[in-house]
Amino acid sequence: MPGKALITGGAGFIGSHLAELLLEQGWEVYALDDVSTGSMENLAGLTERDDFHLVVESVLSPAVVSELVHKCDVVYHLAAVVGVQLIVEQPGHTLLTNIQGTENVLEYCTKFGKRVLVASSSEVYGDHPEEQLLAEDARRIYGPTTARRWAYADSKAIDEFLALAWHEERGLDCIIARLFNTVGPRQSGQYGMVIPRFVSSALGERPLEVHGDGMQTRCFCHVSDTVRGLMGLMDSGVSGALFNIGSQERIAIGELAKRVRAKAGSSSEITFVPYEDVFPHGSMEEMFHRVPSIEKIGAAIGWAPTKTLDEILDDVIAFERSRVETAA
Numbered sequence: 437m438p439g440k441a442l443i444t445g446g447a448g449f450i451g452s453h454l455a456e457l458l459l460e461q462g463w464e465v466y467a468l469d470d471v472s473t474g475s476m477e478n479l480a481g482l483t484e485r486d487d488f489h490l491v492v493e494s495v496l497s498p499a500v501v502s503e504l505v506h507k508c509d510v511v512y513h514l515a516a517v518v519g520v521q522l523i524v525e526q527p528g529h530t531l532l533t534n535i536q537g538t539e540n541v542l543e544y545c546t547k548f549g550k551r552v553l554v555a556s557s558s559e560v561y562g563d564h565p566e567e568q569l570l571a572e573d574a575r576r577i578y579g580p581t582t583a584r585r586w587a588y589a590d591s592k593a594i595d596e597f598l599a600l601a602w603h604e605e606r607g608l609d610c611i612i613a614r615l616f617n618t619v620g621p622r623q624s625g626q627y628g629m630v631i632p633r634f635v636s637s638a639l640g641e642r643p644l645e646v647h648g649d650g651m652q653t654r655c656f657c658h659v660s661d662t663v664r665g666l667m668g669l670m671d672s673g674v675s676g677a678l679f680n681i682g683s684q685e686r687i688a689i690g691e692l693a694k695r696v697r698a699k700a701g702s703s704s705e706i707t708f709v710p711y712e713d714v715f716p717h718g719s720m721e722e723m724f725h726r727v728p729s730i731e732k733i734g735a736a737i738g739w740a741p742t743k744t745l746d747e748i749l750d751d752v753i754a755f756e757r758s759r760v761e762t763a764a
């Protein structure tokens with residue numbers, strides 16, 4: 437039975453799509469967000485609804501988190517510092533927000549007996565050189581602490597450890613979703629996310645900047661599939677477990693640039709920029725391939741992605757075009 441759901445990071449890219457899905461299913465939604473990387477634009481059409489409440493505060497505030505967790509029946513914890521660029525630029529801020537914020541949420545979910553879903557990341561797997569499918573029990577392979585990008589992976593790994601520990605030691609009802617690259621309308625390209633960055637450059641006839649040699653591959657999952665997976669996991673009742681959510685359709689980033697350019701009907705140049713020129717020396721280490729195994733979530737809740745990369749690109753291009761036209 438739908439009740440009240442709290443989404444931390446509810447004004448963000450994934451959080452706002454999740455809010456829409458929950459409202460559609462009859463939930464009353466509380467969104468807690470400091471609107472740092474999220475935006476009011478993401479919530480267009482939601483803020484005037486009686487069953488949607490936005491609280492502009494930080495997940496680092498125990499008093500705010502306590503009150504909202506107490507009020508709600510379930511909690512989706514998505515608030516975090518996200519995006520390679522932000523993480524490389526502000527590793528301390530990343531660690532603090534992602535670890536202390538999660539600690540707060542988990543503390544009050546434990547105290548008030550509320551079920552919580554923690555959004556983790558495929559970054560937790562680290563840098564696997566082989567092209568194997570990553571299953572939830574794969575080893576984690578990390579670089580040195582001087583390469584700042586690992587601050588994000590470590591912060592998410594600590595979140596997972598803490599959720600699993602409170603489950604064992606204090607009976608916390610929790611589930612962890614390890615999200616692989618999620619894309620779709622409303623994702624900002626401002627913090628280094630590749631598809632919105634490429635689409636915006638292609639539509640503006642600016643060069644599409646590929647970092648590295650473009651041979652690194654990624655899989656992209658449509659946000660509508662991702663939020664369906666998050667809700668499915670929450671509803672499953674499974675506790676103290678973690679699940680991958682992601683697409684298995686792989687593409688090399690150089691190839692992705694060509695595909696975006698063709699789909700956008702653009703004549704933009706494609707340029708290749710060494711990592712050292714984009715990120716401060718030694719702070720960035722690229723991961724070459726990352727494909728999820730989705731056997732576990734398939735067996736548990738029958739989830740699989742439904743949208744292809746071509747459909748995703750069409751969707752993002754159409755969204756960006758309408759955004760540019762509205763702004764003009």
Ligand code: NAD
Nearest residue numbers: 445447448449450469470472473474494495515516615618
């Ligand atoms: P996003 O940046 O759009 O969402 C994060 C939200 O958290 C933003 O709205 C931001 O304003 C908010 N936030 C940040 N610090 C906060 C604070 N101190 N208090 C309250 N709110 C705060 O990014 P997203 O892609 O929607 O990510 C949502 C979650 O999914 C994150 O936990 C992220 O780590 C995880 N994730 C995303 C991807 C992806 O590909 N998009 C992949 C793996 C994991």
